[in-house]
Amino acid sequence: MAKNDLIGGALWENYSDKVSERMNNPKYMGEITEEEAAAKGAKLIVADFGADSCGDAVRLYWMVDPRTDIILDSKYKSFGCGTAIASSDVTAELCIGKTVDEAVKITNIxxxxxxxxxxxxxAVPPQKMHCSVMAYDVIKKAASLYKEVDMSVFEDEEIVCECARVSLSTIKEVIKLNDLKTVEEITQYTKAGAFCKSCIKPGGHEERKFYLEDILRDTRVEMERERLNATGGNKTFADMTLIQKHKEVDKTITESILPILNADGGSVEVVDMKDVDGFTDVFISYKGACAGCAASRTGTYEAIADTLRNKVDESIRVHIL
Amino acid sequence: MERVYLDNNATTLVDPLVKEAMEPFFTKMYGNPNSLHSFGTEVRPYMGLALDRLYAGINADDEDDIIINSCASEGNNTVIKSFYFDSVLNHKKVQMITSSIEHPAVSETYEFLEKLGVDVKWLPVNADGIVDPDELRKAIDPDKTSLVSIIWANNETGLINPVKEYGEICRENGVKLHLDAVQAIGKIPVDMQEVMADYITFSAHKFHGPKGVGGLYIRRGSTITPLMHGGEQMAGIRAGTVNTPYMVGMGLALELAGKNLDFENTEVRKLRDKLEDAILDIEDVEVIGDRNIRTPNTILASFRGIEGEAFLWDLNQNGIAASTGSACSSESLESNPTFVAMDIGADLAHTGMRFSLSRYTTEDEIDYTIDVIRKSVKRLRDISSTNSKEYI
Structure with missing residues (x-):
C-alpha cells in the first residue's frame, strides 16, 4: 500500500504519451485488400485473434513477399480499449520490413x-499489460497461416503469465532455488502475476491453463518429496518428522527390547511421542508381566531408555504412563 | 463547449446554495453540538432544521429516525452487519436475502457475511432487469429470513424496482426490508409513508449535496446494533462527532432536490429522451431497459463493436464525462455484476456506456454530446474489427 493505492483508480494517468497518440491518431489502422497484395506480387494474410465477447479482438493484415518472406506492409482492425488499439498499431509497425521468421520473435513486451x-x-499500468498480449498471439496466428502450420509450432515453452511472458519451467525453478512460499514472492522474483493477475488463481480476467497458486502448491509438494528422498536413510533424527521418529523408535523396541521382555512374559508399547525443546519425549506403557513388575520402574526402565538413546538418538527421554 | 458532465450517477456538483449554507459552520459556528457551552448549543437548531428537511424530503414520520453518517455505503454496512451482530448475540442462525444487481456496498458486505457463515440468498432479475416481487415472495422463509436488502433504483441502468410491493411482501412475512435508495432520492419521489421499508440509505453527493455525508432512515420499531461504537451521538447508533456543516448541507440539498423533482421528471427527462433518441438513431445500438421504468436521468447504451473504455477515452478527449461498466476500464478487469446478472450477453459488459444527466445539464450540452457520439462511433467503428468483412 502507498499513497497512490489510497487514492486509487486513474488508469489513464499511467498511459504513456505514445499510447495516447496512437489511440487518438492510429497510423496503421485499416485493411489490405487482395488486389493491393496482388499488385505487388505479394501474398495477403489475414489473421484474427480474440473475440468481442472477451473484450479484445484483433485482425492483423500482412502483405508478404513470397520470394523473401518479407512483410511488405501490415495493417489491423481492433475491437478493444485504448491500449489494445495502441498495441495493435505498434504491432503492425514492428512487423513491417521483417521476415515472417523475424516477426514471430516479436513479443508483447x-x-x-x-x-x-x-x-x-x-507504457501502461500493470493491469493493461494484458492488452499487448493479443499482439503477440495474432502475429503467431498470421505466421501460422502464411506457413500453413499450426500455431503451436511457434510455442517452444508453456507460458504461465502471458503479460510478463514467464514460463512454467522458470517459475518452478525460481520457487525451488529461492525456496519461495507465497505467490507474492513469485511475483517479486519473476513479475509473473503482476499485471492482469489472471494467472494467479481461477476467476480472474481470463481462464488460464496454469495458475500460480497451483504451481506453488504442487512445486512445494515436489520439493518436500525431493527433500525426503534425498536425505532418506542418512537423515539425522533431529531432521525427521515425528512419524519417522516414531518408526525409528518402534523399530529399535521391536528388534532390541521386546525379545528380552517377551522372554519374561512382558511387553511394552509406545503410546505417544512429542518433540519438546530439542528433546523427543517417548511415552511408553507396559503390558503383560511387566505391568506389575517392580523392576519396570528401575532396571527395565533404565535399559529401555539407554537402548533408545544409544541406538536411536541422544535426545530421547522416556516416560512411563 | 468546454466540458460536459454526464456522470451524475457517480457524483454531482454541489448546489451553490448548499455550499453557501454550509459556510458558517466551518469558521463561525464550529462548536461540537454535544458541548454544553454556547459554541455547541448554537449549532443545534441548525441540526434540527436539517433533520426537518430530511424528514420532509422522504416523508418520514417524526417517530422514525434518520441517522446522519458518512455515506450510503456506511449505512448499508450498518444495516446488514447489524442483523449479523444480532444473530450472533442471539445465537440464532439467520438467512438474509438480497439481489444480484446490488451496489458493491451491499453485495460485498453480504459476500463477507457468507464467509462468516450467514446463509444469503441472491435474487435474480427478470428480462426487464427488475427484481420480480414473486421471486422475493418465494425466497422468504418467515421462520428464518431476517432481512431483505434490495436496490431501489439501479446505479448502472437506472431501472426502478417495485419497492412498494417488496414492502408489502416483507410486512406480510414479518421480515425487515432495507432499500439502497442512493439512486432514487432526488430523481424520483421517495415517500416512506408509501413504501413500507424499515431501513433506507442515501448519500448527499448524489443529489447536489457534499460528498462524505449520508443518511440512514430507520422506521419506528426497527432497531440497529451499531457498527461504530464510542459515543452518544445519533442516539448511540452511530458514534463520531456529527459533521455539522455537511449535515446542514445535506438537509438543504434534499429540500432543493424535492423542489426540483418535477423539473427532474419533465425537463431532465426531456433532455435524456432527446439524447436517448439520438443514440437509438445510430445503427446497432441497444439501450437497456424500458425508459418508463428508469430514473429520468439515466441511459445505459451498448454500441456494437465499440469497446467501452475506448469510447470513454474518445468522449473524454472531447470533454464529455460518462461512465462505462466495461471490464477493461476497471482496476480489477472484472465484468460489472449488474451486466452479468441481467444476462444481456458478454457484449454489453464491454460495450456499455452510461450517460447520467442532472438538473444542471443544458440542451446545448446534449446537442454537443450527440454530435461527439456520432463522430466517435464512426471513428471507433472504422478501427474496430467487429464490422470488418468476413475472411475465413
Missing part, C-alpha cells in the same frame, strides 16, 4: 517497450 516514452517507465 517488445510492443509495450515500443510504446514507452522513456526506457524505464512502463
Amino acid at each position: 517488445d510492443v509495450e517497450k515500443a510504446l514507452r516514452d522513456t526506457p524505464d517507465t512502463p
Whole structure:
C-alpha cells in the first residue's frame, strides 16, 4: 500500500504519451485488400485473434513477399480499449520490413517497450499489460497461416503469465532455488502475476491453463518429496518428522527390547511421542508381566531408555504412563 | 463547449446554495453540538432544521429516525452487519436475502457475511432487469429470513424496482426490508409513508449535496446494533462527532432536490429522451431497459463493436464525462455484476456506456454530446474489427 493505492483508480494517468497518440491518431489502422497484395506480387494474410465477447479482438493484415518472406506492409482492425488499439498499431509497425521468421520473435513486451516514452517507465499500468498480449498471439496466428502450420509450432515453452511472458519451467525453478512460499514472492522474483493477475488463481480476467497458486502448491509438494528422498536413510533424527521418529523408535523396541521382555512374559508399547525443546519425549506403557513388575520402574526402565538413546538418538527421554 | 458532465450517477456538483449554507459552520459556528457551552448549543437548531428537511424530503414520520453518517455505503454496512451482530448475540442462525444487481456496498458486505457463515440468498432479475416481487415472495422463509436488502433504483441502468410491493411482501412475512435508495432520492419521489421499508440509505453527493455525508432512515420499531461504537451521538447508533456543516448541507440539498423533482421528471427527462433518441438513431445500438421504468436521468447504451473504455477515452478527449461498466476500464478487469446478472450477453459488459444527466445539464450540452457520439462511433467503428468483412 502507498499513497497512490489510497487514492486509487486513474488508469489513464499511467498511459504513456505514445499510447495516447496512437489511440487518438492510429497510423496503421485499416485493411489490405487482395488486389493491393496482388499488385505487388505479394501474398495477403489475414489473421484474427480474440473475440468481442472477451473484450479484445484483433485482425492483423500482412502483405508478404513470397520470394523473401518479407512483410511488405501490415495493417489491423481492433475491437478493444485504448491500449489494445495502441498495441495493435505498434504491432503492425514492428512487423513491417521483417521476415515472417523475424516477426514471430516479436513479443508483447517488445510492443509495450515500443510504446514507452522513456526506457524505464512502463507504457501502461500493470493491469493493461494484458492488452499487448493479443499482439503477440495474432502475429503467431498470421505466421501460422502464411506457413500453413499450426500455431503451436511457434510455442517452444508453456507460458504461465502471458503479460510478463514467464514460463512454467522458470517459475518452478525460481520457487525451488529461492525456496519461495507465497505467490507474492513469485511475483517479486519473476513479475509473473503482476499485471492482469489472471494467472494467479481461477476467476480472474481470463481462464488460464496454469495458475500460480497451483504451481506453488504442487512445486512445494515436489520439493518436500525431493527433500525426503534425498536425505532418506542418512537423515539425522533431529531432521525427521515425528512419524519417522516414531518408526525409528518402534523399530529399535521391536528388534532390541521386546525379545528380552517377551522372554519374561512382558511387553511394552509406545503410546505417544512429542518433540519438546530439542528433546523427543517417548511415552511408553507396559503390558503383560511387566505391568506389575517392580523392576519396570528401575532396571527395565533404565535399559529401555539407554537402548533408545544409544541406538536411536541422544535426545530421547522416556516416560512411563 | 468546454466540458460536459454526464456522470451524475457517480457524483454531482454541489448546489451553490448548499455550499453557501454550509459556510458558517466551518469558521463561525464550529462548536461540537454535544458541548454544553454556547459554541455547541448554537449549532443545534441548525441540526434540527436539517433533520426537518430530511424528514420532509422522504416523508418520514417524526417517530422514525434518520441517522446522519458518512455515506450510503456506511449505512448499508450498518444495516446488514447489524442483523449479523444480532444473530450472533442471539445465537440464532439467520438467512438474509438480497439481489444480484446490488451496489458493491451491499453485495460485498453480504459476500463477507457468507464467509462468516450467514446463509444469503441472491435474487435474480427478470428480462426487464427488475427484481420480480414473486421471486422475493418465494425466497422468504418467515421462520428464518431476517432481512431483505434490495436496490431501489439501479446505479448502472437506472431501472426502478417495485419497492412498494417488496414492502408489502416483507410486512406480510414479518421480515425487515432495507432499500439502497442512493439512486432514487432526488430523481424520483421517495415517500416512506408509501413504501413500507424499515431501513433506507442515501448519500448527499448524489443529489447536489457534499460528498462524505449520508443518511440512514430507520422506521419506528426497527432497531440497529451499531457498527461504530464510542459515543452518544445519533442516539448511540452511530458514534463520531456529527459533521455539522455537511449535515446542514445535506438537509438543504434534499429540500432543493424535492423542489426540483418535477423539473427532474419533465425537463431532465426531456433532455435524456432527446439524447436517448439520438443514440437509438445510430445503427446497432441497444439501450437497456424500458425508459418508463428508469430514473429520468439515466441511459445505459451498448454500441456494437465499440469497446467501452475506448469510447470513454474518445468522449473524454472531447470533454464529455460518462461512465462505462466495461471490464477493461476497471482496476480489477472484472465484468460489472449488474451486466452479468441481467444476462444481456458478454457484449454489453464491454460495450456499455452510461450517460447520467442532472438538473444542471443544458440542451446545448446534449446537442454537443450527440454530435461527439456520432463522430466517435464512426471513428471507433472504422478501427474496430467487429464490422470488418468476413475472411475465413
